[in-house]
Amino acid sequence: MAQKWRKMTNIVETKDITKIYKRYKKKDGLKGSIAGLWKREYEEKAAVRQMNLTIEEGEFIGLIGPNGAGKTTLIKMLTGIIAPTSGEINVLGFYPNDMKNAYKKQYAVVMGQKSQLFFELTVNDTLRLFKEIYEIKEEEFQKNKAYFSRLFEVEELMNVQVRTLSLGERMKMELIVALLHNPKILFLDEPTIGLDAIASKQIRKFLREVNEERGTTILLTSHYMEDIKALCDRSVVINHGLLIYDGKTKDLFDKYQLSKRITAVFDHPVAELKLKKDGVDVILEGEYKKIYNVQKDMTKAVLAEIMQYEPDDISIEEEEIGAVVERIYREGSAVYE
Amino acid sequence: MNKYREIAKIYMKAQLVWRADVIFNMVFTIAKIIFAYLIWSIIFEAKSRVGEFTFFGMMSYYIVNSFLSQLEMSPRISNEINQRIRNGTFSKYMIVPVNVEGYFAAMEAGIVLFYFIFDLIAAAVWILIFRIQFVFTRDLLTIVCAVLMILIGLVFMVQLNFFLGLLTLKYQGIGTFLMIKDNLVSLVTGSIIPLALFPELVVRIMKFLPFYYVTYLPSMLLTGYNQSEALYGVGIILIWAIAMQGIIKLTWKQYIRKYDGVGI
Ligand SMILES: Nc1ncnc2c1ncn2[C@@H]1O[C@H](COP(=O)(O)OP(=O)(O)OP(=O)(O)O)[C@@H](O)[C@H]1O
Ligand SMILES: [Mg+2]
Numbered sequence: 250m251a252q253k254w255r256k257m258t259n260i261v262e263t264k265d266i267t268k269i270y271k272r273y274k275k276k277d278g279l280k281g282s283i284a285g286l287w288k289r290e291y292e293e294k295a296a297v298r299q300m301n302l303t304i305e306e307g308e309f310i311g312l313i314g315p316n317g318a319g320k321t322t323l324i325k326m327l328t329g330i331i332a333p334t335s336g337e338i339n340v341l342g343f344y345p346n347d348m349k350n351a352y353k354k355q356y357a358v359v360m361g362q363k364s365q366l367f368f369e370l371t372v373n374d375t376l377r378l379f380k381e382i383y384e385i386k387e388e389e390f391q392k393n394k395a396y397f398s399r400l401f402e403v404e405e406l407m408n409v410q411v412r413t414l415s416l417g418e419r420m421k422m423e424l425i426v427a428l429l430h431n432p433k434i435l436f437l438d439e440p441t442i443g444l445d446a447i448a449s450k451q452i453r454k455f456l457r458e459v460n461e462e463r464g465t466t467i468l469l470t471s472h473y474m475e476d477i478k479a480l481c482d483r484s485v486v487i488n489h490g491l492l493i494y495d496g497k498t499k500d501l502f503d504k505y506q507l508s509k510r511i512t513a514v515f516d517h518p519v520a521e522l523k524l525k526k527d528g529v530d531v532i533l534e535g536e537y538k539k540i541y542n543v544q545k546d547m548t549k550a551v552l553a554e555i556m557q558y559e560p561d562d563i564s565i566e567e568e569e570i571g572a573v574v575e576r577i578y579r580e581g582s583a584v585y586e
Numbered sequence: 587m588n589k590y591r592e593i594a595k596i597y598m599k600a601q602l603v604w605r606a607d608v609i610f611n612m613v614f615t616i617a618k619i620i621f622a623y624l625i626w627s628i629i630f631e632a633k634s635r636v637g638e639f640t641f642f643g644m645m646s647y648y649i650v651n652s653f654l655s656q657l658e659m660s661p662r663i664s665n666e667i668n669q670r671i672r673n674g675t676f677s678k679y680m681i682v683p684v685n686v687e688g689y690f691a692a693m694e695a696g697i698v699l700f701y702f703i704f705d706l707i708a709a710a711v712w713i714l715i716f717r718i719q720f721v722f723t724r725d726l727l728t729i730v731c732a733v734l735m736i737l738i739g740l741v742f743m744v745q746l747n748f749f750l751g752l753l754t755l756k757y758q759g760i761g762t763f764l765m766i767k768d769n770l771v772s773l774v775t776g777s778i779i780p781l782a783l784f785p786e787l788v789v790r791i792m793k794f795l796p797f798y799y800v801t802y803l804p805s806m807l808l809t810g811y812n813q814s815e816a817l818y819g820v821g822i823i824l825i826w827a828i829a830m831q832g833i834i835k836l837t838w839k840q841y842i843r844k845y846d847g848v849g850i
Contacts, residue, residue, distance in 0.1 A: 270846055330677045330847050346843075350683035363675050365682075367596060369603040374596055381592035382682050410603075 266336030311481030417448030594696030667751025739800035
């Protein structure tokens, strides 16, 4: 497919891509199942609609949206696993669904719940295999392997059976396997799902370094706003398959993320806090644990007040994506740059 | 080519981890031989020949045949493809720069090679223990034809199972197809009863099916029967393999677009 509109710096360009899934709709009960044997009804589901997206070389871009928004579907189209129902895609000069080896050698994809590792074998075994599959020269292979295993501090885990690794360790290994061939673009679908704070932080550090040092373009989806905020200069928000925001991550959060969640834990019973402020929603008011939703500009004051009660531990979390999306809708103003 | 050799190697290595599987595979080979030994020694008590088989001829046939059918492990390919398409992880094979069919063929080659060694030991041990006067052809051309037939036959089974796995893209449940195939295979490969004991007409029909050449005919050839079919057999199975490759190419092109990678 000739796509002449590609500019040199754009590594990804999509034009009005739409994906409509068809799924078999089963009627209730046994009768419905039997009827379905010869006459099937299909239900159409537009998972991605008329989406235009360009990504420049070297960008680290966040793809966010609530469950079912179409994030994974978009990644599947960009990697060529599925074909769009309509519209044009160009990644690195390829139409991904042609599934050319030349294209496959230039990207990598890691999906939080899928694995490329051989569970019975060691990571080194899998890396060997990938070295051959991607036709990587021995020297470069050794260099990359050493570089990544040092960066992740997993040198001593390279020779243990994969199935004995923890979730966090395994995810690091998946990333190493994916990056072994120096892909130009890396697609990440929820790489930090289920990981604890420390592991997520390590992965963030790792991804930042890969983006900055190696110039790898990265598209990241995550439900953790922390990930997006820490890593992505630019964010794309999608909902119901539509792109509703595309712009600076900072602007997105300044404008639409209006509150933070403060959790305070006490080692002594504390009666109800008398927070004399508007803009504080009480989520939980226990003797030992209190959770508040606090408007962004009030956080300092509220924190100061809580500190007077000498909390044992305190945490401040970003508002979840659902609330942000809702607000973008209410405002009705997607920011396009 | 290096990639495919490495794929074969990694699956060979993976087999080593499942020591229990290896042992079961050997035990199974052995059990089949013992079972055959018991049954046929009862039958041969009354007469010295069944069809054209002597007792040792029959036993030799059984050992070679069970050895070969033990090597035919391609059903795991259709199962793997079926499962992965249904749970959306087939993409594992689609995102790496390899030919997917080649990947599965290499995987199969690795596993088969691994078991080849173990099954060879099992067979040898039983020949010794039961003091079977092993009957084996001395004709070089026959041996070459039989080996070729075995190799092409194994490739064909990989192709067939790959194809059946791909049908998942259209039909979701391929259980029925697999069942039909399995029954045909166990009947026509003569792993239950040597085909020579079937009525003439039935055998003539079976000779058009590829399964006849996968384990049955090579076993017969190696134990010194049916020499006249050797060359002809290589031709037939080769034609099947080539035809199958054409079918796969068409199916892949059409069906892979149906993959929608359900789930996460
Ligand atoms: N194979 C499929 N067949 C039919 N519908 C599908 C299929 N895959 C996804 N969908 C539907 O398409 C929509 C988008 O799914 P997708 O997996 O892209 O969402 P997502 O943004 O990745 O969500 P999550 O955050 O939960 O991972 C969902 O409503 C889902 O039900
Ligand atoms: Mg998803």
